[in-house]
Amino acid sequence: MDNSTRRSFLAGAAALAAAPVAGSAAAALATPAAAFASAGATAEDPNDLPDYAPIPPSSLGKPVNSLGYAVGKVSRNLYFVTDTDYLSAFIATRDGVVLLDAPPTLGHNIQRAIDEVTKPLGLPNKVTHLIYTHHHSDHAGASSIFGKNIARIGHSETRRLLKRDNDPKKPAPEETFDDHRTLHIGGERIELHWFGENHTPDNIYIHLPGHDALVLVDIAYPGWVPFSNLNLSEDVPGSVAASAKALELPWKHFLGGHLGRVGTRRDVQLHDAYMADLNIEVRRALTTVDPTPFYAKYGANAWAAVKHHLNYVSSVAAEPVIKKYLGRLGAVDVNTESIAFALLESARLNQGFEMSVHD
Numbered sequence: 062m063d064n065s066t067r068r069s070f071l072a073g074a075a076a077l078a079a080a081p082v083a084g085s086a087a088a089a090l091a092t093p094a095a096a097f098a099s100a101g102a103t104a105e106d107p108n109d110l111p112d113y114a115p116i117p118p119s120s121l122g123k124p125v126n127s128l129g130y131a132v133g134k135v136s137r138n139l140y141f142v143t144d145t146d147y148l149s150a151f152i153a154t155r156d157g158v159v160l161l162d163a164p165p166t167l168g169h170n171i172q173r174a175i176d177e178v179t180k181p182l183g184l185p186n187k188v189t190h191l192i193y194t195h196h197h198s199d200h201a202g203a204s205s206i207f208g209k210n211i212a213r214i215g216h217s218e219t220r221r222l223l224k225r226d227n228d229p230k231k232p233a234p235e236e237t238f239d240d241h242r243t244l245h246i247g248g249e250r251i252e253l254h255w256f257g258e259n260h261t262p263d264n265i266y267i268h269l270p271g272h273d274a275l276v277l278v279d280i281a282y283p284g285w286v287p288f289s290n291l292n293l294s295e296d297v298p299g300s301v302a303a304s305a306k307a308l309e310l311p312w313k314h315f316l317g318g319h320l321g322r323v324g325t326r327r328d329v330q331l332h333d334a335y336m337a338d339l340n341i342e343v344r345r346a347l348t349t350v351d352p353t354p355f356y357a358k359y360g361a362n363a364w365a366a367v368k369h370h371l372n373y374v375s376s377v378a379a380e381p382v383i384k385k386y387l388g389r390l391g392a393v394d395v396n397t398e399s400i401a402f403a404l405l406e407s408a409r410l411n412q413g414f415e416m417s418v419h420d
């Protein structure tokens with residue numbers, strides 16, 4: 062924001078404080094309901110939904126079977142299982158199966174996928190270990206179907222949060238770690254790392270050196286942009302930095318926990334490039350968009366002014382990034398504005414970007 066824009070921002074804020082409520086357009090309408098309807102604040106019409114760009118074919122995974130899942134090899138005895146929305150993984154060892162997350166949308170299809178893989182190979186099909194990536198129910202909520210007699214492993218904060226959530230479908234891990242733990246199960250080496258808060262305080266990196274693979278959930282999705290508000294990140298700077306930390310480890314195969322396919326280093330690099338571009342555009346839009354019209358329009362309704370100002374900044378920031386990545390990342394036209402919003406709030410709240418101290 063240059064000085065004149067900053068002055069107009071302050072003028073807008075001052076006008077907001079001084080605006081007489083009765084002078085607003087909404088107040089002139091007969092009823093609050095009429096004002097609500099006139100503002101277009103009605104629910105979305107399910108019979109008139111917007112269209113979006115087609116998903117690039119390269120973003121899609123293996124088609125699911127009649128039961129609603131697809132299973133496939135990542136490398137050696139590491140397999141992924143997906144329903145096209147969620148993706149988890151398992152290692153079929155000589156001593157039993159190590160499961161990496163148990164999403165409830167996959168539910169009992171996880172065991173079906175394990176059976177499909179292990180039976181022809183003559184390997185045991187029993188899940189003996191379940192490693193949680195983090196405490197969220199959408200990745201952990203089918204844990205209890207594997208019974209009480211398995212080893213559940215996770216970060217110490219995952220244990221605390223699962224005890225707090227107190228949901229019998231996702232029992233807290235008995236075996237925990239804080240920064241790093243190496244597991245040797247059925248002849249396989251599994252490295253668990255916690256590199257700081259990102260999507261959640263407890264989200265970990267599961268590195269499988271013998272499989273050249275990394276499991277890092279709810280950060281980057283191969284072939285797609287993140288979900289709304291940057292995957293509902295609890296720590297936006299941590300989430301933004303997480304993909305670069307992932308790339309510091311040696312691996313070829315990337316499992317992101319969502320959607321239908323396994324990724325590569327290129328997928329994570331593309332995610333990083335998209336996020337970096339969006340971050341630049343967010344900062345540019347925050348400095349160039351004139352907030353005055355929003356404050357002039359909404360007068361004393363501070364939240365309306367802020368809402369429409371920041372939504373507009375998000376849309377201005379998103380526009381060139383959507384154009385650049387259309388056809389390269391799925392749903393770039395669906396979620397980029399909302400991801401821009403998460404980044405702009407983080408720029409303001411974490412870095413104090415464009416927040417000047419009053420004279």
Ligand SMILES: [Zn+2]
Nearest residue numbers: 195197260279
């Ligand atoms: Zn999550």
